[in-house]
Amino acid sequence: MSRTRMTMMGMVLLVVGALAGCAKPPQQAIDQAQASLSQAEQAQATDYAPQAWSEAQQSMNAAMAEIAAQKAKFAPLRSYKHATQLIATAQQEAVTAQEAAVSGKQQAQADAQQAVTDVQASLDRANQLLDDLAKCRRRPKGFASDLQLLRGNVDGLGQQLSDVQSAMSSESYLEAKSLATELKTQVDGVVTDLESAKAKIGC
């Protein structure tokens, strides 16, 4: 065989060898990262950890963009090393987002529960004051009528707690906390009126 033919065959073998050894995208890692993102979404990361969710999304986008860039290259020149690192980052951030969502939701639940406990305490205080005033010996003009109105107010506000409990049951903790906080403000207003009435009458 001539030297020319041998050189040509060598070059062909080289090309075939290079093509056969081309890097492939890290599909398993991609699938895992996407599964982690999906889990973060199910954990309501969009509600309870929006920043972490956004970062995880962006990292995944960057990883997929890098993979697309490599796929567009001449096969022997492809390298998925950087893409693998980006996918690992995206995977980590998806896990972080999921963890942040879980802890964020737990915190929101705890905050909402505390708000409900606080409003219940205010309602209990209001009812105690009403009972104290009802036992008062001194009864200025219109006292009974005013007491009736205040008792109605407290009852009416107490009934609103069921709405707050519904929000808790449906895991709308942010809404539950907002409602409970507003309800406490209203009840505390009545408590203040009752306390000043009690002080004024000298019960």
Add this chain to the structure above:
Amino acid sequence: MCRRRLRRLNLVALVFPVAVWGCAQPEPPGRWEGARAVLDRSLRELQDEDPAAARHLEGLVSEAERVTAAERAALPWNRQPGRVEAAWGRAVEAARRRMAELRRTRAERRQSLEGLLREATARVQVARGRRGRSGMTEGQAALLAAAEFRLAAARRLAAEGDLRTALVQAAAALQYGERLDAAWEAVHERFSDPGLLREWRRQAELTVAESRRRHGVAIVVDKLHRRLLVYRAGVRVADLEVELGSGGLERKRFAGDRATPEGQYRIKQKKSGGATRYHLALLIDYPNAQDRRRYRTEVEAGEVPRGVGLGGLIEIHGGGGTGRDWTDGCVALEDGDMDRLFPLVEVGTPVTIVGAL
């Protein structure tokens, strides 16, 4: 010749791709930063209010990133001019459309919310005014407190940007306001009932006729207008303002309902000095036989709880002038008016209390 030619060909084959690759003009890296910033802002806004739209937009952004990276890395003869611009263009256009829809939806929600808040606030203010003047039952006070809470919750949620939940609360506030109005109407509609009006006027005329016949004093109380009319020998000699029970306009049905009774009564006792804490007082003989009959009927019909009783100790007394209904069912006058009335009447003076004249 062949060897030299082959060497030259190999050199060209090696150098040519490198030269072409080196000549490739990659996209400036920061070209799409502006679009990214716009899309990022849009995604954050859409996330809460329209998650489906946010998902769709995320998909378009991912696609644009992939296309950009692929085009950047592609060989010049493999590039597709305009592909990157098209991908970013699609994403930006979708964001623009979704944000326009979101702004429209928000504007509609805000308008609905403002309407609901306005109407609910008006009803609550009317109810407060009514409470201030004529008092309120415990049930109505509960409705008012609930309406006020819902209004405050709606405003708080709107300030926090949660228009959807604010709308729910505002609608609930309006419902409570409507229930308050209905309760008010239920109490007041009987005052325009022709049959009742005829009966009340008949009773008042009988009382005035007795005053004329006996040349004595008689009292007629008009609850709706909160007037106490004094007749002597059938001629009206005084028209005084009164205050009633906090459930005053309702028909008295049982003890503790704080309503002022309606019917034909007589003064049973005159109280002064230490006998009353309200300056001067005239005890009337409520409940009369008619009251007892009605009470028995209503207990048997289950409309009134058993064992509650009819109550008593209904008086015309002083201590009025507060500007609102506050008694336990009695009729209150200002002390000065009580000073004028007290010497005119005696035990046995007829007192007729009607809903309206």
